[in-house]
Amino acid sequence: xxxxxxxxxxxxGTGSLAHRVPDLAALELLLAVARLGSLGAAARExxxxxxxASSRVRSxxxxxxxxxxxxxxxxxxxxxxxxxxxxxxxxxVEAAAAFDAGARALRDRRDSRLRVAASMTIAEYLLPGxxxxxxxxxxxxxxxxxxxxxxxxxxxxLSGEADLGFVxxxxxxxxxxxxxxxxxxxxxxxxxxxxxxxRRRPLSPEELGRTPLILRERGSGTRQVLDAALGGLARPLxxxxxxxxxxASAVSGAGPSVLSELAVREELASRRLVxxxxxxxxxxxxxxxxxxKGHRPTGPARDLLSLTRA
Amino acid sequence: xxxxxxxxxxxxGTGSLAHRVPDLAALELLLAVARLGSLGAAARExxxxxxxASSRVRSxxxxxxxxxxxxxxxxxxxxxxxxxxxxxxxxxVEAAAAFDAGARALRDRRDSRLRVAASMTIAEYLLPGxxxxxxxxxxxxxxxxxxxxxxxxxxxxLSGEADLGFVxxxxxxxxxxxxxxxxxxxxxxxxxxxxxxxRRRPLSPEELGRTPLILRERGSGTRQVLDAALGGLARPLxxxxxxxxxxASAVSGAGPSVLSELAVREELASRRLVxxxxxxxxxxxxxxxxxxKGHRPTGPARDLLSLTRA
DNA sequence: ATGAGGGCATAAGCTGGGTTTATGAGCGAG
DNA sequence: CTCGCTCATAAACCCAGCTTATGCCCTCAT
Numbered sequence: 188x189x190x191x192x193x194x195x196x197x198x199x200g201t202g203s204l205a206h207r208v209p210d211l212a213a214l215e216l217l218l219a220v221a222r223l224g225s226l227g228a229a230a231r232e233x234x235x236x237x238x239x240a241s242s243r244v245r246s247x248x249x250x251x252x253x254x255x256x257x258x259x260x261x262x263x264x265x266x267x268x269x270x271x272x273x274x275x276x277x278x279x280v281e282a283a284a285a286f287d288a289g290a291r292a293l294r295d296r297r298d299s300r301l302r303v304a305a306s307m308t309i310a311e312y313l314l315p316g317x318x319x320x321x322x323x324x325x326x327x328x329x330x331x332x333x334x335x336x337x338x339x340x341x342x343x344x345l346s347g348e349a350d351l352g353f354v355x356x357x358x359x360x361x362x363x364x365x366x367x368x369x370x371x372x373x374x375x376x377x378x379x380x381x382x383x384x385x386r387r388r389p390l391s392p393e394e395l396g397r398t399p400l401i402l403r404e405r406g407s408g409t410r411q412v413l414d415a416a417l418g419g420l421a422r423p424l425x426x427x428x429x430x431x432x433x434x435a436s437a438v439s440g441a442g443p444s445v446l447s448e449l450a451v452r453e454e455l456a457s458r459r460l461v462x463x464x465x466x467x468x469x470x471x472x473x474x475x476x477x478x479x480k481g482h483r484p485t486g487p488a489r490d491l492l493s494l495t496r497a
Numbered sequence: 498x499x500x501x502x503x504x505x506x507x508x509x510g511t512g513s514l515a516h517r518v519p520d521l522a523a524l525e526l527l528l529a530v531a532r533l534g535s536l537g538a539a540a541r542e543x544x545x546x547x548x549x550a551s552s553r554v555r556s557x558x559x560x561x562x563x564x565x566x567x568x569x570x571x572x573x574x575x576x577x578x579x580x581x582x583x584x585x586x587x588x589x590v591e592a593a594a595a596f597d598a599g600a601r602a603l604r605d606r607r608d609s610r611l612r613v614a615a616s617m618t619i620a621e622y623l624l625p626g627x628x629x630x631x632x633x634x635x636x637x638x639x640x641x642x643x644x645x646x647x648x649x650x651x652x653x654x655l656s657g658e659a660d661l662g663f664v665x666x667x668x669x670x671x672x673x674x675x676x677x678x679x680x681x682x683x684x685x686x687x688x689x690x691x692x693x694x695x696r697r698r699p700l701s702p703e704e705l706g707r708t709p710l711i712l713r714e715r716g717s718g719t720r721q722v723l724d725a726a727l728g729g730l731a732r733p734l735x736x737x738x739x740x741x742x743x744x745a746s747a748v749s750g751a752g753p754s755v756l757s758e759l760a761v762r763e764e765l766a767s768r769r770l771v772x773x774x775x776x777x778x779x780x781x782x783x784x785x786x787x788x789x790k791g792h793r794p795t796g797p798a799r800d801l802l803s804l805t806r807a
Numbered sequence: 808a809t810g811a812g813g814g815c816a817t818a819a820g821c822t823g824g825g826t827t828t829a830t831g832a833g834c835g836a837g
Numbered sequence: 838c839t840c841g842c843t844c845a846t847a848a849a850c851c852c853a854g855c856t857t858a859t860g861c862c863c864t865c866a867t
Contacts, residue, residue, distance in 0.1 A: 203544065207597050211518055222742075268603050275596040275625060277741070286586060286588070290582060320689070323769055457626035
């Protein structure tokens with residue numbers, strides 16, 4: 188009953204992002220201001236009144252502790268800091284747009300003109316981007332998404348519950364035609380503090396095989412590829428049930444791991460994980476679009492397919 | 498709940514992201530639920546009560562039209578759809594974390610232990626990631642950021658107002674020592690519908706030089722590099738005053754453009770822009786860390802520097 | 808000069824989403 | 838069989854942010 192639950196001390200560091208980052212509506216408003224050069228015009232565009240926009244921007248500036256726009260009776264322009272903040276805001280908004288595209292596809296399970304079945308990795312990391320691009324070209328296309336492993340994708344296609352599929356893996360499921368649309372690679376990663384992170388000589392397969400790694404559980408696609416590449420030798424340090432858990436564990440320095448390049452792209456870019464060179468281990472796997480044998484994709488399926496070919 | 502608010506019937510497309518995407522607090526809560534396997538535990542972690550968490554998750558599910566977690570008396574696990582949504586949510590949260598890291602550096606102009614001066618491109622696209630990585634390794638380091646062009650960076654370093662600088666460009670400003678930390682490339686891009694997008698033969702310098710392009714104004718760093726590479730020949734179709742405006746214009750199909758690889762990475766990944774191959778035009782430029790001649794970076798500056806070397 | 812128009816700031820009042828507190832119900836373990 | 842964990846529901850409450858209604862400032866055109 189006493190409210191001593193909250194240690195009243197410093198809330199430095201972890202104040203929960205949401206308290207320090209303006210909400211999406213505010214960020215969108217800021218982008219509109221940047222584009223239109225006027226608070227009032229931006230307000231109109233996002234469907235609120237001018238005083239509301241004024242207040243929103245002001246409270247953003249208070250929250251961030253930085254002046255973002257130069258107001259003048261002739262309009263508003265971004266300050267230097269505002270330009271930077273706006274660009275960072277754009278990235279947040281784009282991630283939100285990808286979220287929305289994915290969520291929308293997930294919701295419209297039925298009655299969509301294009302039903303896509305995809306493996307988890309592709310659904311997670313590639314599909315939202317494709318959906319955004321598709322929306323830009325063919326705004327009317329309603330897409331629905333079903334996710335599963337290769338076998339599930341094949342089943343959905345063959346039973347007519349999906350029009351187009353995407354799988355990663357070594358072989359094409361029976362009864363399907365396929366085209367390679369890209370390539371994924373498993374890479375060895377370690378936290379920056381790990382000895383391997385500074386390594387310049389490539390790891391040998393034996394070395395990789397005898398070192399305990401943070402891995403997905405047996406049976407997962409990634410684990411299968413790794414085991415096959417090493418000849419069933421992969422030795423687990425910990426086994427976790429999701430790619431995310433594996434990543435988090437690797438980032439925290441628990442040990443090295445082997446993960447899809449797609450899954451760790453961001454961590455590599457921000458240097459929270461480091462790629463470790465390896466030699467003599469075939470860790471590539473093809474990404475393929477698939478469809479029922481003979482039934483060449485047409486209409487919206489063809490549109491989407493043409494977007495995915497790099 | 499039938500509301501005939503918007504005349505025009507169709508509320509397809511533009512419903513303003515913020516109405517369709519849960520706010521950051523909700524996304525963070527979802528991530529916590531995924532990690533901890535319990536609504537109550539997640540609630541505790543983000544500092545709200547269990548019923549609030551329950552209600553928040555429920556309203557997310559209503560908003561998205563998809564069940565995200567399987568509740569049981571023994572805890573909560575993500576559904577299949579929940580796994581996907583959570584991964585997309587993670588990307589939004591990471592973008593927000595980068596935003597926060599950048600904004601924080603921008604705010605703490607003075608009295609920071611490490612004062613960084615960076616050119617716009619680096620400040621926009623690379624620094625937030627570095628700051629996140631630095632924070633992961635050295636949580637106590639307070640960083641401040643000043644952005645400007647190469648000359649401004651040099652000035653700040655030489656006057657002692659900054660400890661470490663980052664510039665992109667062909668030469669190192671006088672009075673500074675430097676080390677190359679990466680490489681940027683200008684690339685020719687076009688919207689997917691543009692004829693160049695399907696081109697397989699590389700463009701020749703002449704062809705590029707005689708085609709009107711969407712460009713930054715004369716005097717911008719990007720424009721300078723391009724003009725130098727072409728021998729002053731670049732022909733503008735439109736001249737715009739920000740990288741963002743150029744991108745938006747190119748995406749909308751107004752014409753081809755030449756932009757930093759860093760600036761269009763996301764657009765390329767989602768296929769809103771397509772890279773056009775070019776030959777015989779030297780469009781690379783080095784990214785360098787710089788500091789006052791003789792004053793080797795030490796302490797936090799050295800930490801940051803070591804993070805940036807790929 | 809001088810008035811019209813666009814742009815931003817301030818003030819006051821209201822609405823509703825999200826929160827807390829309080830309670831109940833299901834399931835498993837000791 | 839009871840304790841301890843989980844989640845759901847209900848009711849009261851609080852505050853953030855919106856709208857409406859102004860006013861001031863600047864610029865441009867007459």
